[in-house]
Each structure stands twice: as structure tokens, then as C-alpha cells.
Amino acid sequence: MATSNLSAYNPAGVPDASGMRIAIAVADWNSEITHSLLDGARNTLKKHGVREENIVEKHVPGTFELTYGARMIAENYNPDAVICIGCVIQGETPHFTYICQGVTQGITRLNIDYEIPFIFGVLTTDTLQQAADRAGGKYGNKGDEAAVTAIKMVSLMKESKTD
Numbered sequence: 773m774a775t776s777n778l779s780a781y782n783p784a785g786v787p788d789a790s791g792m793r794i795a796i797a798v799a800d801w802n803s804e805i806t807h808s809l810l811d812g813a814r815n816t817l818k819k820h821g822v823r824e825e826n827i828v829e830k831h832v833p834g835t836f837e838l839t840y841g842a843r844m845i846a847e848n849y850n851p852d853a854v855i856c857i858g859c860v861i862q863g864e865t866p867h868f869t870y871i872c873q874g875v876t877q878g879i880t881r882l883n884i885d886y887e888i889p890f891i892f893g894v895l896t897t898d899t900l901q902q903a904a905d906r907a908g909g910k911y912g913n914k915g916d917e918a919a920v921t922a923i924k925m926v927s928l929m930k931e932s933k934t935d
């Protein structure tokens with residue numbers, strides 16, 4: 773059982789992101805959670821040097837739509853990476869499973885099909901409280917983690933192209 777901020781990281785280990793252009797695709801379903809994740813991601817990107825004008829933010833209705841939204845962003849806004857933010861909460865129907873499977877497979881495929889990284893910033897929890905705990909609550913903010921991951925993956929991509 774987690775007892776502390778799961779999103780804590782060493783800022784010194786994060787590459788300078790001042791030349792990066794990062795897109796964020798956000799699902800508005802469970803927006804009280806996803807917008808906190810979005811705030812966390814934006815703040816962390818800026819903390820590491822990404823300029824406001826180089827953050828592209830686009831919204832989709834639900835987590836299932838993240839795959840298509842992220843693909844459209846990749847094709848039309850020239851980002852170095854796309855962070856996909858969503859929150860799926862277990863309900864009384866199998867919908868949870870289908871949405872989680874769909875978005876996981878969708879984002880995985882985007883990572884295979886495109887040259888840029890697509891980051892999985894999707895919370896999948898049993899309860900709203902568990903999601904809140906990870907969206908700026910007692911266990912940190914998974915949006916911060918998604919932003920750090922995006923920066924590290926873009927750095928890897930740029931490094932690989934120049935080696």
C-alpha cells in the first residue's frame with residue numbers, strides 16, 4: 773500500500789526541455805480529475821523549460837477518444853511528444869475494461885506507428901477517491917510524472933537521431 777507521494781522525482785535527472793514542443797490530449801470525462809492532471813503536467817513542463825507557446829492542449833470527450841485525438845494532434849500540430857491524459861473509474865458494468873483495453877492498445881499502437889512518443893497519462897482506479905489521491909492529492913500528481921516521462925522520451929528521440 774502506498775503511503776507517500778508516488779510522483780516524486782529528482783529534477784536534476786530531467787533533461788532541459790526549453791527546445792521541446794509538447795502536446796497534451798485531455799479527456800474531459802471525470803474532468804475534476806483530468807484537469808488536475810493537466811495542471812500538473814503543464815506546470816512540470818514549464819518548470820523544465822517548455823515555453824507556454826510550445827504547449828499544445830486539445831480536449832476530447834472521454835478516455836476512449838484519446839487515441840484518435842492524439843493521432844490528429846500528431847498529424848497536425850507538429851509536437852515532439854503527445855501526453856494522453858484520462859481517468860477511467862471502475863463502475864458496475866464492463867465498460868471500464870473495454871475503455872482501458874481500447875486506450876491502452878490505441879496508445880501502444882501510436883507509439884509503434886509514429887516517430888514521436890505518446891505518453892500514457894491515464895488513471896485507472898476503483899474509486900473517485902483513489903483517482904483524487906493521484907491527481908494532486910496525497911500520492912502526488914500523475915500529470916507531473918507524465919510530463920517528466922514525455923521530456924525524457926523526447927530527449928531519447930533527439931539523442932538517437934543525432935548519434
Ligand code: DLZ
Pocket residue numbers: 799801802833834835836837858859860861862863867868871
Ligand atoms: C462511457 C464512459 C464510462 C462509463 N466511463 C468513463 C470513464 O470512467 N472515464 C472516461 O474517460 N470515459 C468514460 N466513458 C466515456 C468513453 O470514454 C467514451 O467517451 C464513450 O464511450 C464514447 O465513445
